[in-house]
Amino acid sequence: xxxxxxxRPADLASAEGYLKAAEAKLLAxxxxxxxxxxxxxxxxxxxxxxxxxxxxxxxxxxxxxxVIGAMTRHAEVAGSGVVNKAIPALGLLAEGIGDxxxxxxGTIGGSLANNDPSADYxxxxxxxxxxxxxxxREIGADEFFxxxxxxxLGADEIVTRVxxxxxxxxxxxxxxxxxxxxxxxxVFVAKDTDGVRVAVTGAGESxxxxxxxxxxxxxxxxxxxxxxxxxxxxxxLISDIHGSAAYRAHLVGVLARRAVETIAKTK
Amino acid sequence: MALExxxxxxxxxxxxxxxxALNDAEMLRKCIPGxxxxxxxxxxxxxxxxxxxxxxxxxxxxxxxxLVDLDPPNGYRIEGEGEGGVAGFAQGGAKVELTEVPEGxxxxxxxxxxxxxxxxxxxxxxxxxxxxxxxDKFFANFTAELS
Numbered sequence: 001x002x003x004x005x006x007x008r009p010a011d012l013a014s015a016e017g018y019l020k021a022a023e024a025k026l027l028a029x030x031x032x033x034x035x036x037x038x039x040x041x042x043x044x045x046x047x048x049x050x051x052x053x054x055x056x057x058x059x060x061x062x063x064x065x066x067v068i069g070a071m072t073r074h075a076e077v078a079g080s081g082v083v084n085k086a087i088p089a090l091g092l093l094a095e096g097i098g099d100x101x102x103x104x105x106g107t108i109g110g111s112l113a114n115n116d117p118s119a120d121y122x123x124x125x126x127x128x129x130x131x132x133x134x135x136x137r138e139i140g141a142d143e144f145f146x147x148x149x150x151x152x153l154g155a156d157e158i159v160t161r162v163x164x165x166x167x168x169x170x171x172x173x174x175x176x177x178x179x180x181x182x183x184x185x186x187v188f189v190a191k192d193t194d195g196v197r198v199a200v201t202g203a204g205e206s207x208x209x210x211x212x213x214x215x216x217x218x219x220x221x222x223x224x225x226x227x228x229x230x231x232x233x234x235x236x237l238i239s240d241i242h243g244s245a246a247y248r249a250h251l252v253g254v255l256a257r258r259a260v261e262t263i264a265k266t267k
Numbered sequence: 268m269a270l271e272x273x274x275x276x277x278x279x280x281x282x283x284x285x286x287x288a289l290n291d292a293e294m295l296r297k298c299i300p301g302x303x304x305x306x307x308x309x310x311x312x313x314x315x316x317x318x319x320x321x322x323x324x325x326x327x328x329x330x331x332x333x334l335v336d337l338d339p340p341n342g343y344r345i346e347g348e349g350e351g352g353v354a355g356f357a358q359g360g361a362k363v364e365l366t367e368v369p370e371g372x373x374x375x376x377x378x379x380x381x382x383x384x385x386x387x388x389x390x391x392x393x394x395x396x397x398x399x400x401x402x403d404k405f406f407a408n409f410t411a412e413l414s
Binding site for chain 2: 032033036039040041042043044114115116117147148149205206238239240
Protein backbone atom coordinates (compact mmCIF):
# COMPACT_ATOMS: atom_id res chain seq x y z
CA UNK A 1 0.00 0.00 0.00
CA UNK A 2 1.17 3.52 -0.67
CA UNK A 3 -0.25 6.90 0.25
CA UNK A 4 -1.09 9.83 -1.90
CA UNK A 5 -2.94 13.09 -1.37
CA UNK A 6 -6.16 13.63 -3.26
CA UNK A 7 -7.07 17.19 -4.24
CA ARG A 8 -10.28 18.37 -5.82
CA PRO A 9 -9.89 22.08 -6.59
CA ALA A 10 -12.81 24.22 -7.75
CA ASP A 11 -10.85 26.52 -10.03
CA LEU A 12 -7.95 26.38 -12.47
CA ALA A 13 -5.59 28.54 -10.42
CA SER A 14 -5.76 26.13 -7.45
CA ALA A 15 -5.35 23.13 -9.75
CA GLU A 16 -2.23 24.74 -11.20
CA GLY A 17 -0.98 25.40 -7.66
CA TYR A 18 -1.27 21.73 -6.70
CA LEU A 19 0.61 20.75 -9.86
CA LYS A 20 3.68 22.61 -8.64
CA ALA A 21 4.27 19.87 -6.04
CA ALA A 22 6.72 17.14 -7.00
CA GLU A 23 5.15 14.01 -8.51
CA ALA A 24 1.67 15.45 -8.94
CA LYS A 25 -0.64 14.05 -11.61
CA LEU A 26 -3.85 15.39 -13.05
CA LEU A 27 -6.91 13.16 -12.94
CA ALA A 28 -9.17 13.98 -15.88
CA UNK A 29 -11.20 10.80 -16.23
CA UNK A 30 -8.87 8.20 -14.82
CA UNK A 31 -9.37 5.60 -17.54
CA UNK A 32 -5.63 5.17 -17.98
CA UNK A 33 -4.11 6.57 -14.80
CA UNK A 34 -6.28 4.69 -12.28
CA UNK A 35 -5.66 1.21 -13.80
CA UNK A 36 -1.95 2.09 -13.97
CA UNK A 37 -1.97 3.07 -10.28
CA UNK A 38 -3.83 -0.12 -9.37
CA UNK A 39 -1.06 -2.07 -11.10
CA UNK A 40 1.44 -0.05 -9.02
CA UNK A 41 3.06 1.12 -12.24
CA UNK A 42 2.54 4.72 -11.23
CA UNK A 43 2.56 6.15 -7.73
CA UNK A 44 2.04 9.90 -7.85
CA UNK A 45 2.25 11.67 -4.49
CA UNK A 46 -0.53 14.09 -5.39
CA UNK A 47 -3.60 13.40 -7.49
CA UNK A 48 -5.37 16.54 -8.69
CA UNK A 49 -8.94 15.75 -9.75
CA UNK A 50 -10.24 18.22 -12.33
CA UNK A 51 -13.89 17.16 -12.15
CA UNK A 52 -14.96 20.10 -9.96
CA UNK A 53 -13.00 22.79 -11.76
CA UNK A 54 -15.42 25.34 -13.16
CA UNK A 55 -15.54 26.09 -16.86
CA UNK A 56 -13.98 22.90 -18.23
CA UNK A 57 -17.09 21.25 -19.63
CA UNK A 58 -19.60 22.02 -22.33
CA UNK A 59 -19.94 21.88 -26.08
CA UNK A 60 -20.70 24.91 -28.21
CA UNK A 61 -20.62 26.10 -31.79
CA UNK A 62 -18.66 29.33 -32.04
CA UNK A 63 -18.80 30.63 -35.59
CA UNK A 64 -16.63 28.36 -37.75
CA UNK A 65 -15.53 26.29 -34.77
CA UNK A 66 -16.84 23.55 -32.55
CA VAL A 67 -15.48 24.11 -29.05
CA ILE A 68 -15.44 21.27 -26.50
CA GLY A 69 -14.47 21.66 -22.84
CA ALA A 70 -11.54 19.45 -21.78
CA MET A 71 -13.52 17.61 -19.08
CA THR A 72 -16.36 16.70 -21.44
CA ARG A 73 -16.94 12.93 -21.30
CA HIS A 74 -16.84 10.85 -24.48
CA ALA A 75 -20.51 9.90 -23.99
CA GLU A 76 -21.52 13.57 -23.94
CA VAL A 77 -19.68 14.20 -27.21
CA ALA A 78 -21.27 11.09 -28.75
CA GLY A 79 -24.76 12.18 -27.72
CA SER A 80 -24.42 15.88 -28.52
CA GLY A 81 -26.74 17.35 -31.13
CA VAL A 82 -24.32 20.24 -31.61
CA VAL A 83 -21.44 17.85 -32.38
CA ASN A 84 -23.50 15.64 -34.64
CA LYS A 85 -24.70 18.63 -36.64
CA ALA A 86 -21.27 20.26 -36.97
CA ILE A 87 -18.89 17.27 -37.27
CA PRO A 88 -20.84 13.98 -37.27
CA ALA A 89 -17.57 12.03 -37.68
CA LEU A 90 -16.43 13.31 -34.29
CA GLY A 91 -19.62 12.11 -32.60
CA LEU A 92 -19.19 8.68 -34.16
CA LEU A 93 -15.56 8.58 -33.09
CA ALA A 94 -16.54 9.31 -29.47
CA GLU A 95 -19.22 6.61 -29.64
CA GLY A 96 -16.58 4.07 -30.67
CA ILE A 97 -14.17 4.70 -27.81
CA GLY A 98 -13.75 1.79 -25.35
CA ASP A 99 -16.87 0.60 -23.56
CA UNK A 100 -19.73 2.45 -21.80
CA UNK A 101 -17.72 2.78 -18.57
CA UNK A 102 -14.80 4.37 -20.41
CA UNK A 103 -17.12 6.65 -22.38
CA UNK A 104 -18.88 7.85 -19.24
CA UNK A 105 -15.69 8.59 -17.30
CA GLY A 106 -13.03 9.34 -19.92
CA THR A 107 -12.63 12.91 -21.17
CA ILE A 108 -11.37 14.50 -24.36
CA GLY A 109 -8.73 16.54 -22.49
CA GLY A 110 -7.47 13.45 -20.68
CA SER A 111 -7.21 11.47 -23.89
CA LEU A 112 -5.27 14.24 -25.63
CA ALA A 113 -2.89 14.89 -22.74
CA ASN A 114 -2.14 11.15 -22.48
CA ASN A 115 -1.56 10.85 -26.25
CA ASP A 116 -1.73 7.06 -26.28
CA PRO A 117 -0.50 5.93 -29.71
CA SER A 118 -3.76 4.00 -30.21
CA ALA A 119 -6.24 6.58 -28.88
CA ASP A 120 -8.94 7.94 -31.20
CA TYR A 121 -9.13 11.66 -30.37
CA UNK A 122 -5.55 12.51 -31.44
CA UNK A 123 -6.43 11.45 -35.01
CA UNK A 124 -9.46 13.77 -35.04
CA UNK A 125 -7.46 16.70 -33.69
CA UNK A 126 -4.66 16.25 -36.19
CA UNK A 127 -6.92 15.72 -39.23
CA UNK A 128 -9.26 18.56 -38.32
CA UNK A 129 -6.35 20.88 -37.47
CA UNK A 130 -7.79 21.53 -34.03
CA UNK A 131 -6.38 24.02 -31.57
CA UNK A 132 -5.73 22.78 -28.04
CA UNK A 133 -6.35 25.56 -25.55
CA UNK A 134 -4.61 25.41 -22.17
CA UNK A 135 -4.45 27.59 -19.07
CA UNK A 136 -1.41 29.26 -20.64
CA ARG A 137 -1.70 29.30 -24.43
CA GLU A 138 -3.18 27.86 -27.60
CA ILE A 139 -1.38 24.99 -29.34
CA GLY A 140 -2.04 23.83 -32.92
CA ALA A 141 -2.52 20.07 -33.31
CA ASP A 142 0.57 19.80 -35.52
CA GLU A 143 2.70 21.10 -32.65
CA PHE A 144 0.77 19.42 -29.83
CA PHE A 145 1.54 15.73 -30.46
CA UNK A 146 5.29 15.31 -30.10
CA UNK A 147 5.79 11.53 -29.77
CA UNK A 148 4.81 8.35 -28.01
CA UNK A 149 2.73 9.51 -25.00
CA UNK A 150 4.34 12.92 -25.39
CA UNK A 151 2.78 16.30 -25.98
CA UNK A 152 3.89 19.92 -26.03
CA LEU A 153 2.21 20.41 -22.63
CA GLY A 154 4.40 21.85 -19.88
CA ALA A 155 4.50 20.38 -16.37
CA ASP A 156 1.97 22.87 -14.97
CA GLU A 157 -0.12 23.21 -18.10
CA ILE A 158 -3.76 22.10 -18.13
CA VAL A 159 -5.87 21.57 -21.24
CA THR A 160 -9.05 23.62 -20.89
CA ARG A 161 -10.77 23.40 -24.29
CA VAL A 162 -10.36 22.00 -27.76
CA UNK A 163 -11.47 24.02 -30.77
CA UNK A 164 -12.22 22.15 -34.01
CA UNK A 165 -12.64 24.12 -37.25
CA UNK A 166 -15.80 22.65 -38.83
CA UNK A 167 -14.76 20.96 -42.10
CA UNK A 168 -16.89 20.51 -45.21
CA UNK A 169 -16.90 16.77 -44.64
CA UNK A 170 -15.02 14.25 -42.54
CA UNK A 171 -14.97 10.55 -41.73
CA UNK A 172 -13.18 8.33 -39.22
CA UNK A 173 -12.74 4.65 -39.91
CA UNK A 174 -11.08 2.35 -37.45
CA UNK A 175 -10.22 -1.28 -37.16
CA UNK A 176 -10.74 -1.78 -33.44
CA UNK A 177 -8.94 -4.29 -31.29
CA UNK A 178 -11.92 -6.52 -30.40
CA UNK A 179 -10.95 -6.70 -26.71
CA UNK A 180 -10.04 -3.12 -25.84
CA UNK A 181 -11.59 -1.33 -28.80
CA UNK A 182 -8.46 0.71 -29.05
CA UNK A 183 -7.63 1.43 -32.67
CA UNK A 184 -5.43 -1.26 -34.19
CA UNK A 185 -5.42 1.34 -36.93
CA UNK A 186 -7.70 4.36 -37.28
CA VAL A 187 -7.75 6.84 -40.15
CA PHE A 188 -9.42 10.25 -39.96
CA VAL A 189 -9.93 12.09 -43.25
CA ALA A 190 -11.10 15.71 -43.25
CA LYS A 191 -11.98 17.66 -46.38
CA ASP A 192 -12.05 21.43 -46.14
CA THR A 193 -11.89 24.37 -48.52
CA ASP A 194 -8.10 24.58 -48.27
CA GLY A 195 -7.44 20.90 -48.87
CA VAL A 196 -7.57 17.46 -47.29
CA ARG A 197 -5.87 16.22 -44.12
CA VAL A 198 -5.33 12.55 -43.29
CA ALA A 199 -4.32 11.45 -39.78
CA VAL A 200 -3.52 7.91 -38.65
CA THR A 201 -3.66 6.53 -35.11
CA GLY A 202 -2.90 3.08 -33.71
CA ALA A 203 -0.10 2.48 -36.19
CA GLY A 204 2.83 4.80 -35.54
CA GLU A 205 5.55 4.01 -33.02
CA SER A 206 5.70 7.72 -32.26
CA UNK A 207 1.94 8.08 -32.03
CA UNK A 208 -0.49 9.80 -34.36
CA UNK A 209 0.82 11.01 -37.73
CA UNK A 210 -0.31 12.60 -40.99
CA UNK A 211 0.11 11.10 -44.46
CA UNK A 212 1.25 13.96 -46.75
CA UNK A 213 1.25 11.79 -49.92
CA UNK A 214 -2.43 10.93 -49.41
CA UNK A 215 -3.27 14.54 -48.55
CA UNK A 216 -1.69 15.79 -51.77
CA UNK A 217 -3.41 13.15 -53.89
CA UNK A 218 -6.82 13.75 -52.27
CA UNK A 219 -6.51 17.54 -52.47
CA UNK A 220 -5.97 17.15 -56.21
CA UNK A 221 -8.71 14.60 -56.75
CA UNK A 222 -10.99 13.48 -53.95
CA UNK A 223 -11.65 9.84 -54.75
CA UNK A 224 -10.75 6.47 -53.25
CA UNK A 225 -8.78 5.77 -56.42
CA UNK A 226 -6.47 8.69 -55.70
CA UNK A 227 -4.99 6.99 -52.63
CA UNK A 228 -4.67 3.57 -54.23
CA UNK A 229 -1.06 2.60 -54.61
CA UNK A 230 0.17 5.04 -51.97
CA UNK A 231 2.37 2.87 -49.79
CA UNK A 232 2.95 3.46 -46.09
CA UNK A 233 6.48 2.68 -44.90
CA UNK A 234 6.13 -0.01 -42.20
CA UNK A 235 9.58 0.64 -40.65
CA UNK A 236 8.23 3.15 -38.14
CA LEU A 237 4.96 1.33 -37.44
CA ILE A 238 3.93 -0.67 -34.38
CA SER A 239 4.35 -4.44 -34.51
CA ASP A 240 2.76 -6.57 -31.79
CA ILE A 241 0.81 -9.79 -31.25
CA HIS A 242 -2.31 -8.12 -32.71
CA GLY A 243 -0.74 -7.18 -36.01
CA SER A 244 2.60 -6.77 -37.73
CA ALA A 245 3.85 -3.43 -39.00
CA ALA A 246 3.25 -4.59 -42.59
CA TYR A 247 -0.34 -5.50 -41.72
CA ARG A 248 -0.89 -2.12 -40.11
CA ALA A 249 0.62 -0.35 -43.15
CA HIS A 250 -1.82 -2.23 -45.35
CA LEU A 251 -4.74 -1.34 -43.06
CA VAL A 252 -3.90 2.37 -43.31
CA GLY A 253 -4.49 2.20 -47.06
CA VAL A 254 -7.69 0.18 -46.75
CA LEU A 255 -9.19 2.43 -44.06
CA ALA A 256 -8.16 5.62 -45.87
CA ARG A 257 -9.99 4.42 -49.00
CA ARG A 258 -13.06 3.51 -46.96
CA ALA A 259 -13.02 6.88 -45.21
CA VAL A 260 -12.89 8.65 -48.57
CA GLU A 261 -15.76 6.48 -49.86
CA THR A 262 -17.77 7.25 -46.70
CA ILE A 263 -17.27 10.97 -47.26
CA ALA A 264 -18.19 10.67 -50.95
CA LYS A 265 -21.46 8.98 -49.97
CA THR A 266 -22.52 11.60 -47.39
CA LYS A 267 -24.41 14.65 -48.59
CA MET B 268 10.26 -9.87 -23.61
CA ALA B 269 13.26 -9.34 -25.86
CA LEU B 270 13.78 -6.19 -27.87
CA GLU B 271 16.43 -5.37 -30.42
CA UNK B 272 17.50 -2.00 -31.66
CA UNK B 273 20.24 -0.53 -33.76
CA UNK B 274 21.28 2.87 -34.97
CA UNK B 275 24.00 5.01 -36.39
CA UNK B 276 25.22 8.53 -35.62
CA UNK B 277 27.96 10.71 -37.03
CA UNK B 278 29.75 12.77 -34.40
CA UNK B 279 31.90 15.81 -35.21
CA UNK B 280 34.84 14.64 -33.06
CA UNK B 281 37.71 12.21 -33.49
CA UNK B 282 37.46 8.62 -32.30
CA UNK B 283 39.63 9.11 -29.25
CA UNK B 284 37.53 12.00 -27.94
CA UNK B 285 34.33 10.04 -28.53
CA UNK B 286 35.76 6.99 -26.78
CA UNK B 287 36.84 9.03 -23.75
CA ALA B 288 33.40 10.62 -23.54
CA LEU B 289 31.76 7.19 -23.69
CA ASN B 290 33.74 6.21 -20.60
CA ASP B 291 33.00 9.33 -18.60
CA ALA B 292 30.52 8.84 -15.75
CA GLU B 293 29.35 12.46 -15.74
CA MET B 294 28.83 12.34 -19.51
CA LEU B 295 26.83 9.11 -19.26
CA ARG B 296 24.72 10.49 -16.42
CA LYS B 297 23.85 13.56 -18.51
CA CYS B 298 22.97 11.51 -21.58
CA ILE B 299 21.05 8.51 -20.17
CA PRO B 300 17.39 9.64 -20.30
CA GLY B 301 15.91 9.83 -16.80
CA UNK B 302 19.25 9.11 -15.09
CA UNK B 303 19.11 10.52 -11.57
CA UNK B 304 22.34 9.06 -10.21
CA UNK B 305 25.37 7.41 -11.72
CA UNK B 306 28.30 6.70 -9.45
CA UNK B 307 31.49 4.86 -10.19
CA UNK B 308 31.65 1.54 -8.33
CA UNK B 309 34.92 0.45 -9.94
CA UNK B 310 36.89 1.36 -13.06
CA UNK B 311 34.34 -0.13 -15.43
CA UNK B 312 31.28 -0.37 -13.27
CA UNK B 313 28.70 2.17 -12.23
CA UNK B 314 25.70 2.14 -9.91
CA UNK B 315 22.71 3.87 -11.46
CA UNK B 316 19.24 5.11 -10.61
CA UNK B 317 17.12 5.73 -13.67
CA UNK B 318 13.57 7.00 -13.70
CA UNK B 319 11.67 5.62 -16.66
CA UNK B 320 8.47 7.30 -17.72
CA UNK B 321 6.35 5.89 -20.51
CA UNK B 322 3.04 7.69 -20.62
CA UNK B 323 1.14 6.90 -17.44
CA UNK B 324 3.79 4.46 -16.24
CA UNK B 325 6.56 5.78 -14.10
CA UNK B 326 9.12 3.54 -12.42
CA UNK B 327 12.49 4.05 -10.80
CA UNK B 328 15.07 1.41 -11.70
CA UNK B 329 18.09 0.79 -9.52
CA UNK B 330 20.92 -1.14 -11.03
CA UNK B 331 24.35 -1.49 -12.44
CA UNK B 332 26.01 -0.35 -15.64
CA UNK B 333 29.15 -2.16 -16.81
CA LEU B 334 31.59 -1.48 -19.61
CA VAL B 335 33.08 -4.64 -21.09
CA ASP B 336 35.08 -5.76 -24.14
CA LEU B 337 36.97 -2.48 -23.98
CA ASP B 338 38.80 -1.88 -27.24
CA PRO B 339 39.91 1.76 -27.32
CA PRO B 340 39.30 3.62 -29.52
CA ASN B 341 37.27 1.13 -31.59
CA GLY B 342 34.44 0.60 -29.17
CA TYR B 343 33.10 -1.40 -26.27
CA ARG B 344 30.03 -3.14 -24.97
CA ILE B 345 27.85 -1.41 -22.41
CA GLU B 346 25.66 -3.65 -20.25
CA GLY B 347 23.22 -3.00 -17.52
CA GLU B 348 20.45 -4.39 -15.43
CA GLY B 349 17.99 -2.85 -13.07
CA GLU B 350 15.20 -3.67 -10.65
CA GLY B 351 12.13 -1.49 -10.74
CA GLY B 352 10.26 -2.90 -7.74
CA VAL B 353 6.72 -3.99 -8.67
CA ALA B 354 7.24 -2.62 -12.18
CA GLY B 355 9.63 -5.46 -12.98
CA PHE B 356 13.14 -5.65 -14.24
CA ALA B 357 15.09 -4.61 -17.27
CA GLN B 358 18.43 -5.76 -18.55
CA GLY B 359 20.27 -5.12 -21.73
CA GLY B 360 23.39 -4.26 -23.54
CA ALA B 361 24.71 -2.49 -26.57
CA LYS B 362 27.75 -3.11 -28.72
CA VAL B 363 29.13 0.27 -29.65
CA GLU B 364 31.51 0.61 -32.58
CA LEU B 365 33.42 3.69 -33.64
CA THR B 366 34.80 4.16 -37.13
CA GLU B 367 36.61 7.12 -38.68
CA VAL B 368 34.76 9.11 -41.33
CA PRO B 369 35.64 12.45 -42.97
CA GLU B 370 33.11 14.29 -40.78
CA GLY B 371 34.55 12.83 -37.57
CA UNK B 372 33.43 9.55 -36.09
CA UNK B 373 30.65 7.21 -37.00
CA UNK B 374 29.07 5.51 -34.02
CA UNK B 375 26.99 2.42 -34.62
CA UNK B 376 25.18 0.49 -31.94
CA UNK B 377 23.41 -2.82 -31.77
CA UNK B 378 21.43 -3.16 -28.62
CA UNK B 379 19.27 -5.81 -27.10
CA UNK B 380 17.09 -5.52 -24.04
CA UNK B 381 15.06 -7.88 -21.94
CA UNK B 382 12.15 -6.66 -19.93
CA UNK B 383 10.10 -8.69 -17.46
CA UNK B 384 7.46 -8.27 -14.81
CA UNK B 385 4.46 -6.00 -14.94
CA UNK B 386 6.12 -3.49 -17.18
CA UNK B 387 6.43 -6.19 -19.84
CA UNK B 388 2.67 -6.73 -19.69
CA UNK B 389 2.37 -3.34 -21.32
CA UNK B 390 3.06 -5.32 -24.42
CA UNK B 391 5.40 -4.93 -27.28
CA UNK B 392 3.22 -2.18 -28.69
CA UNK B 393 4.66 0.28 -26.20
CA UNK B 394 7.95 -1.31 -25.26
CA UNK B 395 9.51 -1.50 -28.71
CA UNK B 396 8.70 2.14 -29.41
CA UNK B 397 9.77 3.25 -25.95
CA UNK B 398 13.06 1.36 -25.98
CA UNK B 399 13.92 2.82 -29.36
CA UNK B 400 12.99 6.28 -28.12
CA UNK B 401 15.24 5.91 -25.06
CA UNK B 402 18.17 4.70 -27.18
CA ASP B 403 17.64 7.52 -29.69
CA LYS B 404 17.43 10.08 -26.91
CA PHE B 405 20.66 8.83 -25.36
CA PHE B 406 22.61 9.14 -28.60
CA ALA B 407 20.93 12.46 -29.48
CA ASN B 408 21.97 13.83 -26.05
CA PHE B 409 25.45 12.40 -26.55
CA THR B 410 25.75 13.99 -29.99
CA ALA B 411 24.57 17.33 -28.59
CA GLU B 412 27.05 17.16 -25.69
CA LEU B 413 29.94 16.47 -28.08
CA SER B 414 29.04 19.07 -30.68
